[in-house]
Amino acid sequence: MTPCFFGSAERQLFGIHHPAQGAERATGVVLCYPAAQEYMLTHWAFRKLAGMLAREGFHVFRFDYYGTGDSAGEVHEGRVATWVQDIRQAANELQDVTGVQRVALVGFRLGAALAVRAALEGLSTASLVLWEPLVEGEAWLQELELLQQRRDTRTLFPRPESPLEVREELLGFAFPRALRDDILALNLAAQPSWPSTRTHLVAAAAKPEYQRLQAHLETTGLPFQHHLVPEEGAGGQESALLSNRILQTITTLLKEAA
Secondary structure, three states: OEEEEEEOOOOEEEEEEEOOOOOOOOEEEEEEOOOOHHHHHHHHHHHHHHHHHHHOOOOEEEEOOOOOOOOOOOHHHOOHHHHHHHHHHHHHHHHHHHOOOEEEEEEEOHHHHHHHHHHHOOOOOOEEEEEOOOOEHHHHHHHHHHHHHHHHHOOOOOOOOOOHHHOOEEOOEEOOHHHHHHHHOOEHHHOOOOOOOEEEEEEOOOOHHHHHHHHHHHHHOOOEEEEEOOOOOOOOHHHHHOOHHHHHHHHHHHHHHO
């Protein structure tokens, strides 16, 4: 692994390059993290996935969005448009450093929605892998609010309830109003256009929002595949995130595409 800073002097981003091992492939892979508490939950899985892909000959790049992790910026400065631009910069950095001809994007939850936006805004992609994607921003915010409510019931001094739209923090992470409004506007199943690249949806369980996304994409006639990968162990979110089966499926899909 090779850590680095990239981007402009005013907006430095932190990234890690996992060099290809053995015969190098012409396609590199950029991994797009989720946000908030899901970043913490998935960090280990992303690191493991990067190693699996590198062993298959892919140059892999993972990075922190502006205002998150070890990148510059304050948490309250995070915006969807900014993070989409960060994905584009990460792809350019990977190509500049390694010389790969094409870039595939793998995004988890919010990272999947950001990857779609990056491709729609002109980033040329070899393929898109949407891992448990955020399909509807409003539904995702409601999930976070429910988790917050459950956490509050277990605290000794629960804080007074307040509407989601006025909260500036969720699950221990800053969640400014501007970012909330950005996420509310996300709806992949109602996206009027779609990147003209092969899209893979990888999920541990069938969900109504995934079915709506699949139905929407089938009307476009663009190449799309939905891969259902049952969870290992006891099931639940943690099992899905640490599932070797899902990580191997993503690796296989990218190998076949390359």
